[in-house]
Amino acid sequence: MRVSLMAVALGAATLFGSAAFAQGDVIAERRAGLKRMGEHMEAMKAVADRSGDVRPLAPTIDEMIAWYRSMPDRFPPGSDKGDTRALPTVWSERPGFETANTNMVNQLQGLRTVAASGDAAAFTSTFGQTGPTCGGCHRNYRARGR
Ligand code: HEC
Structure with missing residues (x-):
């Protein structure tokens, strides 16, 4: 009896430990991913600024779409605690x-549609509304500074 209780207690401790670890990971991973999204925006701005060829940007935008589709799952309950500005x-x-x-x-x-069309002017205009869409979430859901 004593032994099995001990086993249960150890099991619970292990579970708790791995959950805490997973929680830390989820914050680090979402921050790394969002940092990457910021880098993609910088790279696209550079192309727009020099009126470069926008067609090669389509795969980058696909990656961003896939990332934002996964975004809500990257904020599970409990991941408000830790090194986060959420x-x-x-x-x-x-x-x-x-x-x-x-x-x-x-x-x-x-944005992906205009990138694939190769229309640089349309890209610049749609890109101009993309940064503010990021800001539309940050305004209410991300803390400023640290
Ligand atoms: C639906 C909401 C939402 C959208 C849309 C969004 N963000 Fe964020 N972003 C957040 C939240 C919340 C955080 C804070 C995450 C944390 O610290 O856990 C954040 C953090 C960041 C960070 C800081 C990452 C770090 O190093 O900690 C960058 C950079 C960023 N976002 C860029 C962007 C860009 C670029 C876009 C648009 C392409 C964007 N975000 C769209 C909610 C959003």
């Missing part, structure tokens, strides 16, 4: 957070 509203105002994310996916789909 505001509590990500969880307390979930429908708004998900709407801001859906707007992002839709905006990127539009």
